[in-house]
Amino acid sequence: MTPQVAGDAAATPVTERAWADAWVTVRCGACGHPGQWPRPELDCACGTVLRVPVVAGPPSPAPPPRSTPRPAFQPVTIRDARDAVTVTALYLRWLGYLNTRSAARRPPSGARISARGMLAQVEPAPRPTTLRDIECLWLTAMTDTGDTPLNCAFFSLAGYTDGARQRADSLGVPLFTMDVSGTPQPVNGAADELVAAGA
Template sequence: MAPPVARDAAAVPVVDRTWAEEWVTACCGACGREGHWPQPELDCTCGAVLRIPVAVSADGAASDGATADEASEDGASTDGAAQAGHPGDAGPPGDGEAAPGHDRAAPAPALPSHIPLPRTAPRPRPAFRPVTIRDARDAVTVAALYLRWLGYLNTRSAARRPPSGSRITARGMLAQVEPALRPTTLRDVECLWLTAMTEAGDTPVACAFFSLAGYTSGARTRADTLGVPLFTMDATGTPQPINSAADELVATGA
C-alpha cells in the first residue's frame, strides 16, 4: 500500500534525516493493521531530495485519499460501512472500542539496527549478474563489476595498495576489497575514508568497502558515522549492502 499524497501541502527539501520524518504510521486498508511505512521522497539527478507530504488521520493512520479534516467531516460514511458488515471498511481490529473523544495511542516505533532509506522511484537498472568467488582475485573482479553496475565506469586497480586487500578506483569512487578470512576492523574503514578524502582534491570522491568475512561492531559504527557504504560478499558473488549508506548507494547509483 502507499499513503495518499496530501495535495494541499507543499513538498519540503530534505536537509537532515531523522527517524520521525522518514517514517509515517499508516493503516493497511486490507487487514486494518497499523505499521510504519517509508515517507515518500522524490530525488533529482542534481542531488536535491524533496519529502512529499502524505494525508494521515488524527491517530497517525493514512487516510483513504483525504486529509484529516476531510476524514472527520465524512465520519458518518465510515460508521455506515462498519454497520453494513464490510471488514475492509472498518477500523483496525483491537481488543475493544476506544472511548469517544479519546484517540488510540499509536505503538512506539521500534528502531532497528539497519533501516533502508526510502526511495519512491529507483532508477531502472538490469539485474546484477554474479560471478562465483573462489579466490581473492575473483572477489576483486566481483567488486569491480558491481561498481560498474552502479554506474562507476573505467574501474581499475588503485596505484596505492592498502596494507591488506586491494583497492579499486573509478571516477568519483575509491573502493577497497578485503578477501581475508577476518572481519574488517575500524582501522581499515578509517584508512579507506582518509585516503578518499586525501585523493578528492576539487572533485568529491566517494568510498565503499567490500568484505568477505564481514565487519566488527566498531567498524560498522564508524562507517555509519563517516557515511561509508559497507557490503559483504559470499561465494555466490552477489554483494549485499549492510548499512544505510550502502542502501542509498544502491538506490541512487553513481
C-alpha cells in the same frame, strides 16, 4: 544559467556603482557549483538604472529525466581473492561507476579499485574488517583527490567488527559483504542508499 527573478521584491535604483554589487552568486541546480553572474539591470536614456532582484539560489529544478531501471546484477562465483576483486569491479560498473581500475595506492591488506567519483576497497582475508580499515579508506578518499573528495565503499568477505560498522555509519561509508555466490549485499544504510541511487 538563468537566475530566477524574485517576484515579491522591487527593483532598486542604482545610484552608486560598486564592483561587489554588480555580481550575484547563483548555485547551479545541476552540479551545485556556485558561480558569479552579472546582476541584471535595466536602464533608460534619461540615465536611470534599476537593478532587477534575483533569487541567489538554485533555479527551479527541471523535471527528472525518465530513467530505465537497472538490470539485475549478474553474479560471478568467488573462489579466491582475484574473483572478489573482479566481482567488486563488476558491481561498481553495475552501480554506474565506469572505467574501474586498480587504485594507485595499495592498502595494507586487500585491494583498492578506483573509478570516476569512487574509491572501493576489497578485503578477501578471512578476518572481519576493522575500524582502522574503514578509517584508512575514508581518509584516503578524502585526501588523495585534491579539491573533490571521492565517495568510498568497502567490500568484505568476512564481514565487519561492531566498531567498524559504527565508524562506517558515522562517516557515511557504504559497507557490503560478499560470499561465494558473488552478489555483494549491503549491510548498512549508506550501502542501501548507494544501491538505490547508483553513481
